[in-house]
Amino acid sequence: MVEYANSGKDAITISHNNRYDIALVDIMLPDMQGTDLVKKLAVMLPSTDFIHITAHAALDSAIEAARQEQVVSYETKPLDMDHLLVVLKQIMKRKKMEDALLQAEKLKSIGTITAGISHEFNNILAIISGNVQLMKRSYKDHEELVNALDIIMKATNDGAEISKKMYNFAKTEVGNTEYVTYDLSDLIKQSIEFTMPRWKNMAQANGLNYHIDIEGIRGISEVRCNSAEIREAFVNIINNALDAMPVGGRISFSTWNRDDSVFVSVSDTGKGMTEDVRKKVFDPFFTTRRPQGTGLGMSIVYSILSRHNGKIEVESEIGKGSTFNLQLPIVSRADSTRAIPETEQESKSSGHIKSV
Incomplete structure (x- = not known):
């Protein structure tokens, strides 16, 4: 999300109800100095990084900007957009x-x-x-x-x-965990079967209708994992999606390979999350389902993915549902210990930038 403000006053106003990863602030503003604005915004936005922009580079302004703790760069006009893009990517990478x-x-x-x-x-x-x-x-x-x-x-x-x-x-x-090579598609389908009593049998008994779409599960490379933990992760994600759809809805899975990783996307048609909830969804004991929720489900998922050298991120918007994006490393041939089937069954970041 990118937002613009034409003055320091406007920037302060829109910052009351928003949070930004990066803010680009011109040194010369119609109503105040950019350095003064950053001092005020830094109090309101303690996790925001600021980039000063100026058409009249001067040593004094550069020194003053450098003294401001949250100012990470000082750019001159006309902007070199390729260079600026590199700076923005570096900042977002560091923040992640x-x-x-x-x-x-x-x-x-x-x-x-x-x-x-x-x-x-x-x-x-x-x-x-x-x-x-x-x-x-x-x-x-x-x-x-x-x-x-x-x-x-x-x-x-x-x-x-x-x-x-x-x-x-x-x-x-x-804990100590044993890792074996598995077809991730199989583990996803098994997780769906494990949760069937809730999304099918119990739902139908209560007059609700849930549909789980697996058409997007394509042939993907194998991963080295603990099958029980990966199934537990997907079970928790499915249950989280069901909780977000109290009157029924759809959960869609899609998988693909890219570079040396396997990606899984799990989307629901639920009520979605606010930005504050989205940022806290993986925190232990954080729940919006008091008193019955324990707040452990999604933090367990995060822990499991971390143990497997994987990643998980979430995109969500109120009224439009949520999408959990998972990434796991593809197993190397030298590291492949194949599981016996009979015995075992790039996600997008959501950075917020403001320009003043």
């Missing part, structure tokens, strides 16, 4: 690397903490469960007490399920 590093550090820390919490929580649940079962046997003739114990047991089982999800999240961060 910084975001990926921050996400990885966040997941690693939370994964370690979560593993410990899950272990201790399971110990407590085991004590509760064991004593409840003992009491049920001892007081089996007391119907009211047995009913109360059944309620406790159900709550304990719910806690165990949450603990299991926490453990699985932590496992994707710190």
Whole structure:
């Protein structure tokens, strides 16, 4: 998305409700100096990088621009568009690397903490469960007490399920994983089958209609992966899409090869996300489905892709659905350990730029 402002005042106004990756600011503006504008915008947009533009390059203005922490470049008119494009690409590449590093550090820390919490929580649940079962046997003739114990047991089982999800999240961060060569198309189709009870049987029982389109799944190169984890990733993506389509809709898969990677696109016709939600969708424990959502599903997907040296990004727009783009490295011949079928079943970035 690219937006324009004709003055410093206009730039401040549109920045109140928007966030930008990069802002190009002219040194000479009708109502203020570009350097003064950047000082104000830097407070409002702490993650934005600024590029100063001037038709009258001067040492003083260049020095002042260089002193501003978020100013990353100083360009003179007429602009060399090829050079400017290189600068913009370098900035976006750096931002993506910084975001990926921050996400990885966040997941690693939370994964370690979560593993410990899950272990201790399971110990407590085991004590509760064991004593409840003992009491049920001892007081089996007391119907009211047995009913109360059944309620406790159900709550304990719910806690165990949450603990299991926490453990699985932590496992994707710190566990050891065995990798074998698989046809990714097969794993996608198996994931669709795994989720069929929800999107077909249960949906039809509730009068809903979901359609999963697999016509875009073409012949693609094999990948080296842990099949259970990759299936789990696609199951979580499918479930996320179903959650976004409470009254029914369509999920479409497409696959292709490019260079040394396999790409998978998963699109839904759901309600879409705001830009703030899109940026947080892979954060652990972030959910828009309170109270039933745990906020772990998509962070687990991100963790699994990272463990496989892959990438995942999301494009979304309110009212137009979402598209998750996955990238996995193609297996090299020297690294190919083929799985036995009987036993095992470029995404686009969404940078925002403003010009003033």
